[in-house]
Amino acid sequence: MTITFLFLAAITIIGTAAAMTLRNLVHCVLSLTLGLVGLALLYIDLGAQFVGFTQVLVYVGAVAILAVFAIMMTRSAEPSENTSSPFRVSGALIALAVFAVLAWAIFSGTNFLPTSAPQPEASVNQIGIALMHQYVLPLEVIGVLLTAALVGAAVIAMDEVRRAR
């Protein structure tokens, strides 16, 4: 556990915790972006460069922008959310209990694992070769899934317009 890891983990924790607690939704998405950037840097620090860049491309570049667009189009940027939710305390308690159980399992179950390992190599070259040979069927399935999701999202979002015409 190095200084780099602690720094990136702190960025991730602060960003995601702010994303789930802030009142204004635009601030929420911006701090979520900070947390996801921290997570991507953590992937790069762990040796998975391609996954880190994919994370930046997909989450920071696409999902956060999409969420900002959805917030703007649903006019929920005003902090008018009524905070008297009946699940506020119980939901936080449930999440805290889940974290306690997971932390207990981690601390009691990973004593036998090695404390350090040599940095494995995952170059883009290797990933491309693996994608084109061993994982070519999942790649095709993901392509079909993304196409279906693209068409489905467009159809769902413009259904009303077509009906009104």
Add this chain to the structure above:
Amino acid sequence: MSPLSACLLLSSFLFSIGLAGALTRRNAILVLIGIELMLNAANLNFIAFWRYGANPSALTGVMFTIFSISVAAAEAAVGLSIILAVYRHSKTINLDQMNSMKG
């Protein structure tokens, strides 16, 4: 604390904060973001076990994470467009007021 334990602890924190957001927030977009955070926690677990696990040259964790990110992107796109359709229909995205199918 070994680095693997630190990664797993961070990922369990991410999962818990996503779960707390999905359970307590009443805005549908924020609930979707909370679910995305839980998916990200799983991705971090994949990367951590690939990095410190037994056979890292097989690239299994990296591949699974790439496919998982793709599925999460598709899920976010469809989910947000469903939220837009619901907003156009009922003029709200507060989950407490979406009760027209309540028995």
